[in-house]
Amino acid sequence: MKRKKVSKIMKTLTLILTFSVIVLSHATPTLLTRIKPQMKQSSALDDAQLQPQNLDKLNCNYRVAIKTSCLSPLITNDRITLLFGNATRYETVYVENVGGPNSKTRLEPCKTDVLDLEGPCGYNICKVLIYRSRPHNGVRRPNDDRWIVESVTIDDYRKPPITFYYKPNYIIPDDGFGYGPNYCHRD
Template sequence: MKHLLFSSVLLLNLISLLSFSQARSSIVPLPQPALSSFKINTTSKNDRSCSYTVRITTSCSSPVYTRDQISLSFGDAYGNQVYAPRLDDPSTRTFERCSADTFTVYGPCTYPICYLYLYRRGYDGWMPEYVRVYGSSTVTFYYKTYIPSDLWYGFNYCNGVTSSATPAVSVQ
């Protein structure tokens, strides 16, 4: 009986430990407003050294469609920045609910991409599910939240800013 009780307690402790470690690994940081020091580098707009494929998936919780203006900026820890103004185009049904849109974006070549921000201007609202950038490697940023208007909003894992939780970016 004593052995059975000890085994039961040991098993319960093991199950608790596994449950806690799985819960901890599912913590995903949310996107944040860009720091006030974040600026769009318009001088690098003419640098079209590299091409990137950007796939943006719109959440099924988003409005049916949006007429909002959507822009994108991503880059690396070395100051290389790619800027794509006005990805939106309501006439082509861009950013509809439950859809995925793919864009080819040109800009300076980057080392591993460690930040990505979206900018939305308008009144409709829009909720991206994730943004995936294909370049020399593939990186995915998970949003799953509405993008505030008139604000660069996203993720920055450059220069050791990464939290200790599982990052909301996956590099493949």
């Protein structure tokens, strides 16, 4: 009698186990499948727009901090132009008259001036050039040649900010050429 009872319990357990295996085998894919996070449509569009072939069609925001050396004159009459970018052909953000006459930015000694700019999008900013020139009215003023930059920090809001350091007490020549660090990889 005990044997019949044990046999009946075994059959019931086998039936339950078989039923459980069948149910779980069909349910397992949905239980173990990872749910992929839904990408916002706007971020999918942003990713598509920021592909290299589209970079020249967009504008991006930049924050540029220019630190003037304490050895610079109180006010510069020099006209300062800034150019920065990456190693590709989508490289340049060009900002004329950053400091000097007719500029809101005075580039005073021991001061960091912050500019919020908009320009062509580019990845991996790795170079900055500063052009310095006298005012174009032909009048040479004292201290025209003495503005000294200490560093330029550029934040493109996509990567960590990058700081470009200039040689101490380096006066950028007024010769039509841009001067500055180039951290771009050369192949």
